Amino acid sequence: MKISVRQVDGVTIVDCSGRITLGEGSVTLRDTVREILAKGQKKILLNLADVNYIDSSGIGELVSAFTTTKNQNGELKLLKLTKKVNDLLQITKLYTVFDVKDDETAAVKSFK
């Protein structure tokens, strides 16, 4: 899994690509979100457009990132889900938990 981080209008956008699975992918995502929060940046947009595979551990990491951010009075939203990831979030009912956006500009503006 590869991750790059950029700032747009006060929102930290995390561009993820590859797989979020048990092992390296999940750990990479966890460490990245923790580093962002440690810097005091609490508006996080996870761009999953290029994430082609996620397993239950990866789903767990998304939930962990969401709750960790929320517990620090931040907001974490998801951007551009692939069909596979979208289907998984539907099956697990997590689509109702996450704020999922399709358009980056609109997503950035949606943060408080």
Add this chain to the structure above:
Amino acid sequence: MGITEQRVSYTLDSTLQTVDSAEEKATRIATELGFSEDEVMQISMAVREAAVNAVLHGNAYAPDKKVTLSFERTPENLVITVCDQGAGMDLARIPNPLAPENLLKTSGRGIFLMRSFMDVVEIRPSHTGTELKMIKHVHGPSAGGKEASQ
């Protein structure tokens, strides 16, 4: 590894590499059997989750414990069996991941996903640990035209 005309089995270490290897094998075999792209994804993910259970929760990465993975093709089904040498699991203690109070838990979705993606999932204690059997029905002439091969 052992192989017969319609059945292939592997004995694997209790490592993370086994999880990836099991997924790759499932993808290859399901593809060779002619399952659709979506079905291949479902089968490979179910096998990955089963392997995670066996390696982490069953064998707890113990180097002296093995995971046995087998694929069997019958006229109607692909039957996949994953066995570990762990202490076994109490299914009654696995919470429903769709319950509102469990939605934000970071684990506990593996068996749920297997049941979502496969037609049958049976988990039972074996003489050496836990045996997890999953079945995917073959639908129509597009699936099952070829036998599993090594």
